[in-house]
Amino acid sequence: MVRSSLAVLVIDENRIRASIIEAGLREAGHQQVTVIHDVTGIARRIAEIEPDVIVIDLENPNRDMLENMFQLSRAVKRPIAMFVDRSDQASIEAAVDAGVSAYVVDGLRQERVKPILDMAVSRFNAFSRMARELEEARSELESRKVIDRAKGILMKSRGLSEEAAYTLLRKTAMNQNRKISDIAQSLVTAAGLLGPAEDE
Amino acid sequence: MSMRHQITAGFMPLFDSAVLVAASELGFAAREGIDLTLHRETSWANIRDRIAIGHFDLAHMLGPMPLACNLGLTPLASETIVPFSLGLGGNCVTISKAVWAGMAALGAEADLDPARAGVALGAFIRERATAGREPLRFAVVHPHSGHNYELRYWLAACGIDPDRAIEIVIVPPPFMADALAAGRIDGYCVGEPWNSAAVAAGTGHIVTVKALLWKNSPEKVIGVRKTWAEENPEVLAALLRALHHSARWCQDPVNHAELAAVMAQPGFLGLPPAMQMPILTGHLQLGGGAERDIDDFFLPFDKAANFPWKSHALWFYTQMVRWGHVAHTPENLAIARDCYRPDLYRAALKPLGVALPGANAKVEGALKVATAVGATGAGLVLGPDGFFDGQIFDPDEIDAYIARQKSARAEA
Numbered sequence: 001m002v003r004s005s006l007a008v009l010v011i012d013e014n015r016i017r018a019s020i021i022e023a024g025l026r027e028a029g030h031q032q033v034t035v036i037h038d039v040t041g042i043a044r045r046i047a048e049i050e051p052d053v054i055v056i057d058l059e060n061p062n063r064d065m066l067e068n069m070f071q072l073s074r075a076v077k078r079p080i081a082m083f084v085d086r087s088d089q090a091s092i093e094a095a096v097d098a099g100v101s102a103y104v105v106d107g108l109r110q111e112r113v114k115p116i117l118d119m120a121v122s123r124f125n126a127f128s129r130m131a132r133e134l135e136e137a138r139s140e141l142e143s144r145k146v147i148d149r150a151k152g153i154l155m156k157s158r159g160l161s162e163e164a165a166y167t168l169l170r171k172t173a174m175n176q177n178r179k180i181s182d183i184a185q186s187l188v189t190a191a192g193l194l195g196p197a198e199d200e
Numbered sequence: 201m202s203m204r205h206q207i208t209a210g211f212m213p214l215f216d217s218a219v220l221v222a223a224s225e226l227g228f229a230a231r232e233g234i235d236l237t238l239h240r241e242t243s244w245a246n247i248r249d250r251i252a253i254g255h256f257d258l259a260h261m262l263g264p265m266p267l268a269c270n271l272g273l274t275p276l277a278s279e280t281i282v283p284f285s286l287g288l289g290g291n292c293v294t295i296s297k298a299v300w301a302g303m304a305a306l307g308a309e310a311d312l313d314p315a316r317a318g319v320a321l322g323a324f325i326r327e328r329a330t331a332g333r334e335p336l337r338f339a340v341v342h343p344h345s346g347h348n349y350e351l352r353y354w355l356a357a358c359g360i361d362p363d364r365a366i367e368i369v370i371v372p373p374p375f376m377a378d379a380l381a382a383g384r385i386d387g388y389c390v391g392e393p394w395n396s397a398a399v400a401a402g403t404g405h406i407v408t409v410k411a412l413l414w415k416n417s418p419e420k421v422i423g424v425r426k427t428w429a430e431e432n433p434e435v436l437a438a439l440l441r442a443l444h445h446s447a448r449w450c451q452d453p454v455n456h457a458e459l460a461a462v463m464a465q466p467g468f469l470g471l472p473p474a475m476q477m478p479i480l481t482g483h484l485q486l487g488g489g490a491e492r493d494i495d496d497f498f499l500p501f502d503k504a505a506n507f508p509w510k511s512h513a514l515w516f517y518t519q520m521v522r523w524g525h526v527a528h529t530p531e532n533l534a535i536a537r538d539c540y541r542p543d544l545y546r547a548a549l550k551p552l553g554v555a556l557p558g559a560n561a562k563v564e565g566a567l568k569v570a571t572a573v574g575a576t577g578a579g580l581v582l583g584p585d586g587f588f589d590g591q592i593f594d595p596d597e598i599d600a601y602i603a604r605q606k607s608a609r610a611e612a
Contacts, residue, residue: 040384058242058243058246058249059242060242060243061242061243061372061374061375062243062372063242063243063245063246064243064244064245064341064342064370064372065369065370065371065372067245067274067275068342068343068369068370069370071343081275082275082276089253092249092252092253092276093253096249096250096253096255101245101249103275
């Protein structure tokens with residue numbers, strides 16, 4: 001039997017990342033892409049899908065279970081080995097660095113699998129960059145909120161205008177060589193300790 | 201000022217990583233001039249991969265895992281050696297309440313006796329087969345694990361063929377108790393605290409323990425990438441000395457509360473200290489109110505627990521052959537023989553003047569009671585090291601041992 005395109009199974013508990021990978025594979029012309037989030041009952045699914053390539057995230061604690069399953073010819077008719085080619089050290093390192101691992105049907109030619117693995121690696125990297133940026137944005141938002149609370153405390157306790165309160169925070173931060181958000185956090189904490197919640 | 205060395209090591213969240221964790225957290229590594237960085241992993245496959253591509257220099261590993269790597273049984277493996285063992289014992293076999301009820305009706309008692317429990321389990325399995333019910337499903341943590349081989353050894357010695365009479369699947373340790381509670385598996389073999397966890401949840405019953413199946417038997421080890429070990433012999437020796445001091449500290453009951461507190465941190469086990477006391481004291485709740493004290497339940501240091509006996513590796517090899525994981529050939533036997541490295545252990549610890557076994561291998565099952573043995577340095581006490589069925593494993597008679605187990609299976 002000649003297969004026109006490879007059947008790819010993506011196993012990832014992170015739904016957003018899984019859909020990003022799926023979209024990438026489809027854009028690249030792979031039509032037979034299946035995504036699984038939960039490994040319960042996966043042996044049957046694998047037998048149905050008969051994947052040529054399995055992409056799984058390294059953080060999935062079920063990797064040992066899955067590897068064992070891949071080696072059992074009862075569950076998957078054709079043995080599945082890990083990675084494109086053991087000699088392709090650079091690909092393997094890039095994949096593990098990105099947090100992904102790949103299993104392919106034994107005997108599948110490397111040039112057919114490599115684009116899939118490269119795609120998964122780049123999507124994993126893009127996802128973790130996105131997650132990092134999201135985290136930075138979140139902490140940015142958090143520090144804005146703290147600064148607003150600190151301004152409120154100053155306005156109330158010292159009768160300052162909003163602008164004057166902010167100027168005071170900024171001056172203090174500069175004098176102490178610290179971030180405004182740190183100064184604001186100290187002030188909010190101190191106010192909380194000192195007394196009946198002035199700010200609430 | 202002396203040079204400081206960086207070592208990056210991986211571990212799995214299991215209590216038997218304690219010697220490695222304490223070496224890092226309590227300063228034993230730092231005192232030997234080593235900055236030991238630990239990374240918690242979520243699967244043994246990750247540990248193997250990260251050692252292979254050089255993220256880790258060494259790691260907490262299942263005893264048979266380095267053998268499996270060197271024998272080419274796993275994908276993406278690098279040559280791995282074992283210069284240090286992280287302890288003896290520590291595992292249990294836990295079964296569901298329903299299976300326990302069935303076994304109890306057929307003569308099992310809550311005394312952990314492997315032979316008696318095995319007879320009852322065998323009778324229960326035959327009863328289910330006669331009634332046309334599907335086979336029991338047991339879980340272990342990895343195909344190439346002490347858990348898999350000791351569970352199979354126990355069942356086979358009790359006349360239960362583990363490949364035909366039951367099904368064995370792989371489940372990660374932290375999921376075992378949940379899988380049992382949900383009825384996805386009927387029993388499992390795993391290290392602590394994942395047995396006591398099922399007992400505490402009221403969903404499992406501990407039916408026997410590793411320390412009774414094979415007394416003072418090997419479990420986790422330090423697996424080291426061979427090329428790294430060859431390039432950094434002095435750093436490795438310094439680490440082995442740090443691990444030695446750490447293991448001695450972990451064994452001392454005076455330190456158990458502190459050790460349990462360290463392991464309880466979210467970065468390590470992340471479980472309350474009380475859950476870790478059974479493995480430290482050997483006092484186990486079995487379920488249904490039964491309890492037992494087990495001698496040498498888990499030893500991180502005593503009885504030469506850290507010595508990488510070649511006979512331990514060779515026994516794992518015989519079981520790999522027995523269950524069809526590897527072919528018995530002179531080449532494979534040589535690979536198995538070279539994997540554990542008592543020479544490196546001895547060379548590293550010699551300057552400390554501590555007790556070191558004189559031999560590289562021993563006849564497993566020969567010691568019925570704890571015995572003082574010939575050793576350089578201070579006196580050394582070994583064993584007992586008996587198998588529950590009274591069998592002896594002589595590493596000089598491997599062919600005969602493999603043949604004996606094969607014919608026993610053919611007759612069954």
